[in-house]
Amino acid sequence: MDNSNQVEDLQQVNATLTQDLEKVNFAMEEVQQRFQQQSKLAAIGQLTAGILHEIRNPLNFVNNFSRLSISLLDELKEITATPETMDLEELNELLDMVETNINRILENGSRAERIVQSMLAQTRTDETAFAPTDLNQLVDEFSKLAYQGVRGQDKTFNVKLTFQLDPAMGEVNIRSNEFTRVIINLVNNACYAVNVKKLANKIEGYVPEITISTKREEDNIEIRIKDNGTGISEESQKKIFSPFFTTKPVGEGTGLGLALSLTTINELHKGELSVESEKDLYTEFIVRIPSKLE
Numbered sequence: 283m284d285n286s287n288q289v290e291d292l293q294q295v296n297a298t299l300t301q302d303l304e305k306v307n308f309a310m311e312e313v314q315q316r317f318q319q320q321s322k323l324a325a326i327g328q329l330t331a332g333i334l335h336e337i338r339n340p341l342n343f344v345n346n347f348s349r350l351s352i353s354l355l356d357e358l359k360e361i362t363a364t365p366e367t368m369d370l371e372e373l374n375e376l377l378d379m380v381e382t383n384i385n386r387i388l389e390n391g392s393r394a395e396r397i398v399q400s401m402l403a404q405t406r407t408d409e410t411a412f413a414p415t416d417l418n419q420l421v422d423e424f425s426k427l428a429y430q431g432v433r434g435q436d437k438t439f440n441v442k443l444t445f446q447l448d449p450a451m452g453e454v455n456i457r458s459n460e461f462t463r464v465i466i467n468l469v470n471n472a473c474y475a476v477n478v479k480k481l482a483n484k485i486e487g488y489v490p491e492i493t494i495s496t497k498r499e500e501d502n503i504e505i506r507i508k509d510n511g512t513g514i515s516e517e518s519q520k521k522i523f524s525p526f527f528t529t530k531p532v533g534e535g536t537g538l539g540l541a542l543s544l545t546t547i548n549e550l551h552k553g554e555l556s557v558e559s560e561k562d563l564y565t566e567f568i569v570r571i572p573s574k575l576e
Contacts, residue, residue: 337397340391340393340394343387344387344394347390351380358373413456413457415453417451417452418449420465421445424465426443428465428470431470441477442492443492444492444494445494448497451497452498460550461546463542465507467543468507468567472508472565473492475511475513476512479512490509490510490511492507494506494508504568506566507566509566512565513561513563514557519559522557523541525541543555547569553570553572555569
């Protein structure tokens with residue numbers, strides 16, 4: 283009889299523990315989802331500063347070439363006002379200049395439009411399909427936006443951005459809104475590493491540099507983001523992609539950026555995100571994904 287009661291008690295305790303464990307797991311999933319959402323929102327917020335800076339360049343071009351074109355049109359009006367003395371050679375020269383200006387306006391207007399569209403894509407949650415994407419353009423634009431986002435928070439920060447983009451890259455089938463967050467996160471980390479090293483003032487003549495390269499291989503696409511910053515110790519490299527692990531001081535990092543990037547590359551894009559680093563010398567993150575994704 284006693285054994286029977288003990289068994290029933292154990293079963294009840296086990297059932298209670300199971301329910302409690304399910305509640306804890308559910309709560310942890312909710313917390314992780316909140317952190318993930320906050321991480322995405324933080325990336326969007328940082329991008330805003332970069333966009334405000336980057337979008338000024340094409341808009342300045344649009345305004346300047348528009349003013350030049352108005353001036354040229356005034357000259358054209360003067361020439362065509364007296365057809366009998368009109369110099370056709372001068373007329374054609376002015377028309378060529380107007381055409382050149384309009385093409386520059388279109389080029390820079392398109393650049394501004396791409397920046398805005400990229401920002402809107404980051405705020406949408408309904409874009410879940412893979413689509414052919416100009417990978418070099420994405421890497422180039424979002425690396426610059428990430429860098430300008432850092433500069434938006436610290437005007438004294440400067441880094442040499444070096445691009446080595448494979449001209450044969452072309453379009454790659456990816457989830458662009460997710461992929462851009464990976465680029466933003468990796469460039470942000472690189473900016474942080476070189477800035478910490480710069481502020482330490484340990485190396486005379488140190489120039490912060492981030493090298494971003496792409497390469498199309500037979501079966502894979504490769505992206506490398508390398509900085510000459512503080513580097514990562516061997517011990518930290520083992521845990522660098524673990525959720526909530528961060529080498530940054532308390533309050534300066536959630537430890538989710540690289541974990542989310544790993545999920546995006548390894549699970550969503552069926553690829554591999556890895557790191558190579560040497561303490562105090564460099565860190566290089568390597569993204570590899572299949573060149574053909576369904």
